[in-house]
Structure formats: C-alpha cells, structure tokens
Amino acid sequence: MAGASVKVAVRVRPFNSREMGRDSKCIIQMTGNTTTIVNPKQPKETPKSFSFDYSYWSHTTPEDINYASQKQVYQDIGEEMLQHAFEGYNVCIFAYGQTGAGKSYTMMGRQEKDQQGIIPQLCEDLFSRINDTTNDNMSYSVEVSYMEIYCERVRDLLNPKNKGNLRVREHPLLGPYVEDLSKLAVTSYNDIQDLMDSGNKARTVAATNMNETSSRSHAVFNIIFTQKRHDAETDVTTEKVSKISLVDLAGSERADSTGAKGTRLKEGANINKSLTTLGKVISALAEMNKKKKKTDFIPYRDSVLTWLLRENLGGNSRTAMVAALSPADINYDETLSTLRYADRAKQIRCNAVINEDPNNKLIRELKDEVARLRDLLYAQGLGDIIDMGMSPSSSLSALSSRAASVSSLHERIMFAPGSEEAIERLKETEKIIAELNETWEEKLRRTEAIRMEREALLAEMGVAMREDGGTLGVFSPKKTPHLVNLNEDPLMSECLLYYIKDGITRVGREDAERRQDIVLSGHFIKEEHCIFRSNTKAGGEVVVTLEPCEGADTYVNGKKVMEPSVLRSGNRIIMGKSHVFRFNHPEQARQERERTPCAETPAEPVDWAFAQRELLEKQGIDMKQEMEQRLQELEDQYRKEREEANYLLEQQRLVGGAHILLLIWFIRAMLVTVKAQTGVESLLYSPLGPDPVLHLGLNQELPLLWWVPRSAAPRSSHLRCQETLSLHPILR
Numbered sequence: 001m002a003g004a005s006v007k008v009a010v011r012v013r014p015f016n017s018r019e020m021g022r023d024s025k026c027i028i029q030m031t032g033n034t035t036t037i038v039n040p041k042q043p044k045e046t047p048k049s050f051s052f053d054y055s056y057w058s059h060t061t062p063e064d065i066n067y068a069s070q071k072q073v074y075q076d077i078g079e080e081m082l083q084h085a086f087e088g089y090n091v092c093i094f095a096y097g098q099t100g101a102g103k104s105y106t107m108m109g110r111q112e113k114d115q116q117g118i119i120p121q122l123c124e125d126l127f128s129r130i131n132d133t134t135n136d137n138m139s140y141s142v143e144v145s146y147m148e149i150y151c152e153r154v155r156d157l158l159n160p161k162n163k164g165n166l167r168v169r170e171h172p173l174l175g176p177y178v179e180d181l182s183k184l185a186v187t188s189y190n191d192i193q194d195l196m197d198s199g200n201k202a203r204t205v206a207a208t209n210m211n212e213t214s215s216r217s218h219a220v221f222n223i224i225f226t227q228k229r230h231d232a233e234t235d236v237t238t239e240k241v242s243k244i245s246l247v248d249l250a251g252s253e254r255a256d257s258t259g260a261k262g263t264r265l266k267e268g269a270n271i272n273k274s275l276t277t278l279g280k281v282i283s284a285l286a287e288m289n290k291k292k293k294k295t296d297f298i299p300y301r302d303s304v305l306t307w308l309l310r311e312n313l314g315g316n317s318r319t320a321m322v323a324a325l326s327p328a329d330i331n332y333d334e335t336l337s338t339l340r341y342a343d344r345a346k347q348i349r350c351n352a353v354i355n356e357d358p359n360n361k362l363i364r365e366l367k368d369e370v371a372r373l374r375d376l377l378y379a380q381g382l383g384d385i386i387d388m389g390m391s392p393s394s395s396l397s398a399l400s401s402r403a404a405s406v407s408s409l410h411e412r413i414m415f416a417p418g419s420e421e422a423i424e425r426l427k428e429t430e431k432i433i434a435e436l437n438e439t440w441e442e443k444l445r446r447t448e449a450i451r452m453e454r455e456a457l458l459a460e461m462g463v464a465m466r467e468d469g470g471t472l473g474v475f476s477p478k479k480t481p482h483l484v485n486l487n488e489d490p491l492m493s494e495c496l497l498y499y500i501k502d503g504i505t506r507v508g509r510e511d512a513e514r515r516q517d518i519v520l521s522g523h524f525i526k527e528e529h530c531i532f533r534s535n536t537k538a539g540g541e542v543v544v545t546l547e548p549c550e551g552a553d554t555y556v557n558g559k560k561v562m563e564p565s566v567l568r569s570g571n572r573i574i575m576g577k578s579h580v581f582r583f584n585h586p587e588q589a590r591q592e593r594e595r596t597p598c599a600e601t602p603a604e605p606v607d608w609a610f611a612q613r614e615l616l617e618k619q620g621i622d623m624k625q626e627m628e629q630r631l632q633e634l635e636d637q638y639r640k641e642r643e644e645a646n647y648l649l650e651q652q653r654l655v656g657g658a659h660i661l662l663l664i665w666f667i668r669a670m671l672v673t674v675k676a677q678t679g680v681e682s683l684l685y686s687p688l689g690p691d692p693v694l695h696l697g698l699n700q701e702l703p704l705l706w707w708v709p710r711s712a713a714p715r716s717s718h719l720r721c722q723e724t725l726s727l728h729p730i731l732r
C-alpha cells in the first residue's frame with residue numbers, strides 16, 4: 001500500500017496543583033486542528049501556530065463542549081489503529097512530552113469510569129470485536145509483552161524470573177528483538193488488565209527499591225494479534241499477524257540538551273540515549289521525506305528504543321503519536337519544543353504492508369537458516385559439536401564440557417573462522433523456531449506458570465492479596481489496617497498494598513535473619529527496619545503502633561520516630577529514603593467520619609508530593625535530590641559498563657580480524673599449491689558468518705580476496721563445502 005503519514009495529535013491537560021498554586025497562565029489555544037502557543041516572556045510577539053491531525057483541548061472539564069475526553073481520544077486514534085490491526089498491519093501509538101504533561105494519562109489513564117486511557121480501551125475493544133465474530137472460520141489469538149527501557153537496559157515487567165537486563169539481538173530474518181522477553185497468552189480483556197496491572201506493580205517495586213523514577217524510563221506494551229482464517233473448501237488456513245506497540249516514553253525534558261538549564265539536564269540528555277536518538281531518527285526521517293530521498297542514513301541502531309521500534313518509525317507500520325502538553329506559562333520552552341517535535345513527526349511517512357502468513361514463511365526461512373548453519377559447521381569439521389544435541393539453551397561452555405576437552409573444542413572453534421558466531425546463531429534460530437512452534441495450550445500453560453511465580457513473589461514481599469488470592473487490581477480492605485504505597489508518578493501510586501495483621505508485622509530486608517512480613521530493599525532499608533504492632537483493645541478498637549528498629553530511618557508525618565508511636569489513619573510513613581506509604585485504618589476512618597460528619601475534606605491530597613514536602617520541611621531531607629544523586633551514580637555505572645562492553649567488543653573484533661588474516665595467509669598458500677600442482681585456476685569459498693562470504697581465487701599469478709554478498713554467492717553452503725572438499729586431495 002502507499003505510504004501513510006504518521007498521525008499526530010497534541011493534547012493539553014488541566015493545570016496541576018503546583019501550577020494553580022503559582023497562579024499560572026494558560027498559554028495554549030486550540031481551534032479546530034490548530035494549536036497556538038503564546039510566549040509569556042514576549043506577549044506582543046505573534047503566537048506560534050501548528051496544525052496537527054488532532055488538537056485535543058482537555059484543559060477544562062467535561063462540561064465544556066470543547067473538552068476532549070478519554071473516549072474521544074480513543075475514538076479518533078485508538079479505533080483507527082485497532083482497525084488497521086484487524087486489517088493485518090503493524091500499528092504503534094506513542095506518547096511524547098515532558099514529565100507530568102499527561103502521557104500516561106493518555107496511554108493508560110486511571111481505573112475510574114471514563115478515565116481509562118487508549119491502552120485499556122483498545123484492549124477491551126479488541127476482545128469485544130473478537131467475541132462478536134460470528135464467522136466460524138475465523139480464529140484469533142492474542143499475546144502480550146510488557147517491558148521497560150531504562151539506561152539502555154531492557155526489563156521484562158511480566159516475568160519475575162527475567163531479572164535485570166535482557167539482550168537486544170538482531171536476527172537476519174526477524175530483525176531486532178528482545179531475547180527471552182516473555183510473550184504471554186491472553187484469552188480475555190480481564191487477562192490483559194491483570195497483566196498490565198502486575199506489570200505496573202513490578203515496575204513500581206523495582207523503581208522504589210532502586211530509588212528510580214519512572215520519568216526516565218520508557219514503557220513498551222506489545223500485543224501480538226493473530227487472525228487465522230480457515231477456508232473450508234480448500235482446507236487451507238491463512239494467517240494475518242499484527243504487532244500493536246503502545247509506548248509511554250520517558251519525560252522529554254531530558255531529550256534535548258539545547259535549551260537545557262544546567263548540567264543536571266545535560267547529563268540526563270546524555271544518558272537517555274533512547275530519547276535523544278528518537279529525536280534524531282524523527283528529524284532524519286522528516287528530512288528524508290522533505291527531500292524525497294530514500295537513501296538517508298537513519299540512526300535506528302544508536303539506541304535500544306529506536307532499534308526495537310525501527311519498523312514503527314518510518315517502516316512497516318501505521319503509527320500515531322500523541323504529544324502531551326502542559327498548559328502553563330512556566331513550561332513554555334518545553335511545550336514549544338514538544339510542539340516542534342510533533343510538527344516534525346507529521347512529516348514521516350510509513351509504508352505499512354499487511355503481514356499475511358508471516359509465520360509460515362518465517363519458519364520456512366528459519367529452517368533453511370538452520371540447515372545452512374549446520375552445513376557450514378559440518379563443513380568446518382564441527383559436526384560432532386552440533387550432533388552432541390545442542391539445545392537452544394546450552395551455552396558454548398556447556399557444550400565444551402561435553403566435548404572431548406574444553407581446550408580442544410575452543411581450539412577447533414578458533415581455527416574454524418566464523419564458527420562461534422554460527423553456533424550462536426544456530427542456537428538462537430532453533431530457539432526462535434521452538435517458540436514459533438509452541439502450541440496455544442503450551443503457551444497458556446507457560447503463561448499460567450509465570451503468573452503463579454509472579455504472584456508468589458509479590459506475596460513473599462508481603463503485598464496484600466484479595467480474598468481470591470490474587471494481588472491484582474486496586475482494592476481497599478474494609479477492616480484491616482494497611483499501608484498503601486505513594487509514588488511521585490500517579491500511575492505507580494497506590495498500587496501496592498500491605499496488610500498490618502493482628503499482633504506483629506515486621507518490615508525489613510529479604511536477607512534478614514528473621515523472616516520479614518513486608519520485604520523492602522534499597523540503599524537505606526535495614527535488615528530489620530521497623531515493627532508494626534496491632535492490638536485490639538477491650539472496646540474492640542484496633543490500635544496500631546509503629547516501633548522503629550535501631551539505626552533504621554523511619555518517619556511519620558515528616559518526623560523521625562525514635563520510640564513506639566501510635567498511628568492514625570492517613571498518617572504518612574517514610575522508610576529509608578524512597579519507600580513512602582500512607583497508613584489506612586478503615587474502621588478508625590469510618591468512626592471519625594461518624595463523629596464529625598461535616599468535617600471538610602482536606603484542601604490537598606495526601607500524596608507523594610505532600611509526604612515529600614513534609615519530610616523536607618521537618619527534616620531537611622530532599623527525597624528528590626537523594627534520588628537524583630543515586631540515579632546519577634547508577635547511570636554513571638551503567639555508562640561505564642557499556643563503555644567496557646564496547647571496548648571488549650572492539651577487542652574481539654580485532655582478534656577476529658587476526659583470524660581472517662591468518663586464514664588469508666593459509667588459503668593463499670593453498671591456492672598457490674593448487675596452481676603449482678594443477679595449473680588450474682581455482683576458486684575457494686570460505687563461509688565467514690552468515691552474510692558475506694569470503695571469496696578467494698587465483699587471478700593471473702595473484703591470489704585474490706574479496707567479499708561477495710550472499711545473494712551473489714552460490715545459494716547452498718553445501719555446494720561451497722563440496723568445492724572446498726574437491727581441493728583436498730591435491731592439497732594433501
């Protein structure tokens with residue numbers, strides 16, 4: 001199909017409490033598709049205007065006829081993209097904008113009625129369309145993955161076993177992908193909701209423990225949607241596969257170092273490579289379209305995010321972007337930069353194609369690839385290694401232990417150029433084939449097993465369960481006193497709940513001698529951090545007391561607790577320097593409401609910002625600053641690790657280069673011998689890795705060496721090895 005432009009929408013949110021407190025002015029106006037921004041520093045200057053596919057005015061309330069609701073945004077963008085997914089195209093929606101501008105609200109939204117964002121609405125719609133299908137010849141399957149990219153590292157949010165950093169690989173047939181990222185089978189909207197929820201919980205736990213902020217990481221939610229059509233007459237089944245990528249990007253204030261104020265942002269700009277590269281990719285693609293040139297270099301490979309989203313940015317995808325805007329004058333520079341960014345994205349064109357029967361074709365090609373790699377290894381005399389039964393998971397060292405001796409295996413691999421890579425590629429390809437061949441039932445079983453692990457892990461940490469044993473969703477116990485987490489990011493706030501049981505509830509680290517009921521980790525959490533005691537008084541009243549442990553920092557309402565103190569419902573509790581909770585005592589709260597029925601609701605929500613201000617005022621501890629400092633250390637460490645890894649890679653390349661030189665020298669000698677003995681000019685192909693082959697031959701008197709692309713080389717590596725073998729008798 002012809003190229004389609006990236007759909008671009010901008011959306012402006014209401015003032016937040018900070019902006020209202022500062023008496024901010026709204027500098028954004030919208031009429032039709034046009035968005036105008038006024039420079040508060042130069043009010044006389046002509047306002048700058050931009051036009052987009054959609055300009056969403058969400059600055060006021062639903063009573064305003066111009067107000068763009070969550071539903072409206074979904075109907076314009078989500079529905080269209082879902083339709084494309086049903087047609088068999090890849091689709092992508094990503095949200096861009098500064099922290100707090102409304103990206104997550106637009107993508108995820110809140111759980112209350114009419115507050116759900118694009119992702120939940122799209123998933124719900126996907127399943128209602130599937131369930132409404134009356135055509136018996138159609139069948140559908142849906143799988144999801146959810147990952148976070150932080151500091152160029154990929155974290156699987158759905159599988160607790162996948163700790164830390166997943167590898168981003170490139171397969172010649174599959175393109176870039178995340179190795180071992182779990183793709184879980186879902187059969188209903190409820191399943192997806194549960195997965196999103198548990199993914200958000202995993203993200204919250206990790207972020208709190210590491211003292212990270214979500215504003216620096218990207219969240220990528222993928223849905224793989226497969227539609228099978230069975231033709232009863234011919235008994236042929238055809239398949240359409242669409243990948244739906246829904247991306248909530250890191251805050252853009254770190255994207256652009258120009259105009260950044262101070263070193264803190266500049267450092268941030270360096271480290272959020274994914275976001276800076278995204279900007280460069282979008283600019284390069286926009287520029288390319290302007291010049292109608294096809295050959296420009298696009299730096300997709302420079303970051304994990306752009307590498308994984310390569311197809312969605314200017315490739316095989318229908319893509320939409322929502323740029324979230326703050327309305328306030330104080331954010332003018334950032335908002336203008338977001339508008340310019342969105343304006344560039346408008347110029348990108350993608351060439352989406354319907355993905356028809358991609359899996360069959362892919363499996364065929366992957367099998368060919370396996371055969372080719374096996375031939376290649378056989379030709380190099382390494383057949384016994386693959387015959388030893390190389391399972392996709394077996395590592396080279398595991399193979400070595402089964403080979404005659406480690407050193408001999410390594411030596412043999414060393415002298416067979418490219419074989420290490422070929423073995424690695426063979427393992428990778430077989431793993432992908434196994435994954436593609438997994439039956440739906442196997443997928444469901446695997447999904448269930450991972451779900452149980454996930455729940456067990458949360459339960460171990462003391463995260464409260466519902467009556468049915470689940471830990472998912474927002475639920476509020478009617479009686480039991482509990483702690484609820486508070487986070488700077490509203491999406492991560494109040495999603496973890498911990499019960500304070502009758503008697504003693506201990507809080508501490510996993511590695512404490514005594515088992516802890518609530519397990520936290522992080523820099524400032526002690527093995528045994530504090531104890532909650534819950535006692536029922538004679539009148540039936542439940543009283544909860546907090547006892548600090550020695551050397552551990554615990555604060556209640558901003559004050560450090562030195563001795564046991566009785567808690568009241570609504571108290572803020574901070575442990576260490578990043579774990580922030582609100583204590584809820586439902587019975588007590590109810591009684592208080594009964595006693596003073598007309599008590600006014602507090603002017604300000606008791607949220608993370610409230611707790612952090614309190615701590616700053618009373619103790620002079622700035623949690624945000626602590627976090628910045630810690631993040632800087634962490635990011636420096638990641639950067640160092642990356643530099644080291646790059647250095648190692650470079651070294652390996654050099655060693656690899658030495659291999660090739662050795663080989664050239666060896667083959668030259670061989671060819672000269674051939675010529676001397678037979679007087680015939682000979683050709684010898686030595687396969688070096690999967691793509692280019694090293695092509696050697698005698699031309700006149702001189703041995704020649706050049707790279708031949710695979711398409712120009714003989715198709716079968718078998719042929720190549722036969723040619724090689726036919727030289728053997730002469731050489732011997």
Ligand code: ADP
Pocket residue numbers: 012013014016058097098099100101102103104105106251324489490491
């Ligand atoms: P981001 O993800 O860009 O950092 P959020 O989506 O978390 O920002 O939004 C910050 C706050 O503003 C949240 O409390 C969110 O609920 C609120 N908000 C954002 N956009 C809107 C909107 N269009 N209408 C109402 N509230 C909004």
Ligand code: MG
Pocket residue numbers: 100103104105214248489491
């Ligand atoms: Mg967000």
